[in-house]
């Protein structure tokens with residue numbers, strides 16, 4: 001089934017005085033002191049909340065946080081209240097539960113434009129089981145449903161999917177719509193030349209994405225830990241680099257597939273190797289075809305960066321998923337940083353650049369370049385599934401446009 005791209009949106013819905021159940025993805029990292037370590041997902045949820053507030057709706061906000069097994073205080077959404085209140089300019093009311101009498105009373109007492117934050121929906125095992133009775137209880141608090149939780153749209157859970165069986169209209173929020181516009185729209189109908197950069201640790205986790213993108217892109221650039229499986233498959237020495245020996249044939253078949261589809265496949269030409277998997281390992285740059293015994297590739301080299309950059313200069317749309325090297329170690333972050341910088345530069349020249357979630361987003365943020373890209377996805381797993389061409393249950397469940 002093709003990925004659904006057009007969903008019903010808030011548009012001209014009459015929202016004054018209506019109770020809206022808004023599912024957002026407020027799954028942000030909290031540090032040991034329960035402080036928000038990265039508030040991107042909260043900020044990304046603000047436009048829809050503010051829109052609803054401005055229309056005089058009563059906003060009942062639901063989310064999960066982490067993967068708790070039952071009620072677990074450290075996964076409470078309470079630490080988010082001050083930041084949400086600050087961003088929204090109202091005192092957000094917090095409920096102790098996500099269903100039940102207290103929630104109904106608090107929702108009923110909300111003024112028009114008020115916001116009630118429900119406690120973590122995953123405190124109930126029924127959430128992940130997509131239990132119909134639990135979904136019905138969630139639905140009962142509101143007059144309509146808005147799903148803005150793109151990062152959780154690949155989960156068929158009660159608050160993302162089940163609830164739509166009991167609460168209509170069920171429409172997408174602005175973040176959800178923007179994610180679909182970029183990750184489905186721009187990829188299905190890209191300005192060409194269209195390039196994909198795929199990195200990350202393993203071929204096995206990216207097979208689906210590579211295969212799906214091979215049908216769409218003009219250029220495929222590979223980096224990260226997966227490239228050593230390709231080199232080994234081509235008969236090169238890879239030292240003690242990360243290799244998936246059961247994926248050698250697959251790597252060759254992907255090279256063949258790229259050829260038959262006329263896709264220009266670029267592998268790094270030089271590699272920064274280390275004598276150890278460590279931040280302070282000894283390192284040197286070697287040709288990709290001659291990785292010495294006892295050394296492992298942890299980043300792409302300067303010649304690869306130059307060639308990749310020249311190629312990226314010829315593109316009109318670029319999608320990036322997965323770092324070029326072990327960017328968590330400063331010494332092996334140069335390749336990833338250079339690609340991030342290049343993408344920021346070409347965005348300024350009118351190229352559409354899409355960063356598809358997960359570690360690539362972390363790398364772009366670490367480089368301070370997030371605001372320079374066309375789109376940075378708030379969903380790792382969800383964006384990967386979209387790029388693989390899968391349909392997300394949380395999207396499929398919404399009203400058609």
Ligand SMILES: Nc1ncnc2c1ncn2[C@@H]1O[C@H](COP(=O)(O)OP(=O)(O)O)[C@@H](O)[C@H]1O
Nearest residue numbers: 200201224225297298322323325326358359360
């Ligand atoms: N050459 C390499 N050897 C081992 N691990 C690598 C290498 N290059 C990148 N990685 C690791 O890959 C991880 C990211 O992989 P992945 O989760 O597939 O990416 P993403 O989250 O962007 O989809 C990072 O932790 C990074 O350190």
Ligand SMILES: O=C(OP(=O)(O)O)[C@H](O)COP(=O)(O)O
Nearest residue numbers: 025027067151152379380381382
């Ligand atoms: O953080 C999330 O996913 P991501 O790490 O793949 O971006 C989402 O909030 C979904 O969480 P889940 O993977 O526990 O269902």
